[in-house]
Amino acid sequence: MTYLRDRVGRWVTPHMLVALVFFGTLPLWIKSAGLYDYIGIEIVIWIIFALGYNLLLGYTGLPSFGHGAFLGIGGYAFGWFQLNVMPNLWLAIIFAIVITALIGAAVAVFVSHRRGIYFALLTIAFGQIFFFVASKWTSLTGGEDGMLNIKRLPADFGFVSFSLQENAALYYFVFACFAVTVVVLWRLVNSPFGKVIRAIKQNEMRVGFLGYNVFFFKWAVFTISCAVAGLSGGLLAMAQEGAYVQVMSLQWSGIIVLMVLIGGGFVSFWGPVVGTVVFFVARDVLGMFTETWLLWYGLMFMVLVMFKPEGIAGMWQDFINNQNNRRAAPPPVTAPVAAPVPAPASE
Amino acid sequence: MDFLFNLLPHLVNGLALGLLFALIALGFMLIIGVMEVINLAHGSLFALGAYVALVIVTPEGGMVVPFLKPWFGIDIVPRYVAGLIIAPFVVGLFGMGLEICLRRTYGKDPLYGLLLTFGAALVIEEGIRVIWGHGEYVLPLPKGIRGGFFYGDLIWSTYRFYAALFSMAMIGLLWVFIEKTPYGAIIKAGAHDSEMVRALGINLPRLRLFVFGFGTALAAIAGIIMAPIWGIRPQVGVDAVIPAFVVIVLGGVGSFWGAVIAGLLVGMVVGLTAAFLSDWSLLSMYLLLLAVVTFRARGLMGKASVLEN
């Protein structure tokens, strides 16, 4: 029995199950929560993007401020493939992932020698360059108007085919992608690779001195986050039924940073999930009362950076720790290495 | 030969741009000198300068304060001058506010300071959008400095000359301030060795506060002068911080004239690109940044550690 729990614990955790149930049942209760179908799709797509992005920011400490560009590239790649090669859902998604990962890999070569401000400025520059190119290359991207007429392709398994035209159906497809992403990324960050990148965040130089190829690890993390961005970009293009350039702007690239930090990406795997949900709820709920909701979101970000960069997940962890401390003596010191330890992201 | 001749006005434009870039970069550099962090919000404050000046100079500035109505009746010149003087002060106050916020991040992982200034840049830009909207505004100019004129069969922009001259004057004044006044000496000392400055009994927090306010005010002035060239839009902030950074990497942190010369170089690149491919002029700046950071990685003196980390 213990053995089984241990094995399951490696791939799936209680937190993961909660998340899967929560998002899995979303279409059933979203309307009674006062919201609507489509927002569920938006939220889960951005969660996928945010989880991939947090590998870079929260785990490795690399501030990419131009990542929205990759979301855009994914969308355009998906749309282009669908409209010019073949309207096959699987191939178009794979194409979006591969193209975005390749472009990301090329950018990563430039930026992986650096960290901090240099890294940030390089990513801003690349983001702006891609934004500019996408706006001007009208024949490919549709320019300011966007790439239109992107369809929600059916999920064709050969023996059965599901139409994704309806929001609820598309939601489940997006949710399936989310589930796969979560399992894969969770495995990644709990593997030795995850240990190394978190060490790089804490002390990059020392990691190099221990014989690790730091450049390669940074390059790999960047590329992986771009692959995930490509996936979410493709999904977004389907959801919007078009690929637009706005998401590649600095503003949206900034929003993903806000989402991830506010949610607690620095200390928790699930931080980005929380942050994304909070963002969209703020947009749709706060947005009903005021035009300035994004301003408040940004101010909240600044306040958190100043006083609690661990974000919402960090505050939650503090709360749980306080409860535990009040209840019993500290637990015995025999826990295996993979067990949750205070502060580093291992939830 | 004719071709080169036609290029002349563009060269002047490039020069004017370059001097403005140098001005922005110098303000940026002053801050880097006494701080531990790079101010990514520098560009947004540059933009804010133009917007605040707008409010002072014209009733169509997006924000109308009722009791100021008679103010807009007077001649454009004093209004413009007032804008040029008051707006930097206002922005300087914002700059000081930002410095106070940054204090919480001192001593921590520099990533947090970076995130904070990035957040500030977004907040300021969004604030601008909330108050003034997404559209583009135009800053009214006194008759003497706007428009163009003919000379030698070419059309020249009067404003670019004015912008160039004004920037030269500002840079000159700045140089005098830094080299010849006691305050300037303190700033230079602070840039070199903040520990020493503290040991000398100088109030370091107050120095930082002042420098931040001063540096951002310079950005605001540059923003006002740049307004008729780049237009007044909320997104103009990023386009200002990038050349500042390129200039510093090229010219060296801590080198006054390095910044000026590098600024001129960058300005020329952008100005000449505008001559041939007008759409691409801003893009050239980003490409320049990539090239400069990739190839001139370690050519920094002074506060290299701040940037390297």
Added chain:
Amino acid sequence: MALFEAQKVHKRFGDHVVLEQIDLSFEENTLSGIMGPNGAGKTTCFNVLTGRYKPDRGRVMFDGRDITGKSPGAIAKMGISRSFQVMNVFDEYTVLDNVLLAVPRVRRRSLNFLHDLGNDSLSTDKACVVIGKVGLKGKEHTAASDLSYGERRALEIGIALAAEPRLLFLDEPTAGLGTEATAKLADMIRRIKEGLTIVIIEHEMQFLFSLADHINVVQWGQVVAGGAPDVLRANKWVQASNLGKLA
């Protein structure tokens, strides 16, 4: 042939020559010291020997191979490990995680996404042995930021040790330690020196003299004296300098 040799290593920063045609050699299984006042070039020497800087001239040889100019990472994989004067640990990680990262077996599996470190008792055992050797037994699950200064120093060395080096460079390990902690450190180094070649940079004389088989004295970017501690005590130059009075 010595395990590690620096031949005519020359390094300048701008106009300032920091190392002037330095010759050094360290025999296998010995504990050597590099000593000298601050500003003598010890740290630069160290940084050149461990791959952080490239020398302008000269060669660095390890086990007969030329390692001049190789990156610190490449040098680490060859079996040279170093500790740092300024604490260079992973603050958020536990002692165990800090040390595990250095274990070559873990490093070799770093790209194996299916490898479960929690079940990897071989690696964990190796790490725990090192943790015991440096005197941190029982603190495996303490976060590095919660350790005392002396314990962090032990961890600092433990990380370098866990990399299973043939040659271990220690950079001013007594920095910041009081007399008692320094004595404990000396004991620890005696415990770990079995089968290992160690080179220590220090300006703490007694510490070095009590441990080292051979000491090089560096001053003004040159090696001005070298020999066993007893021989050095008799050296006129050492006696004349401040160093001599402390020995």
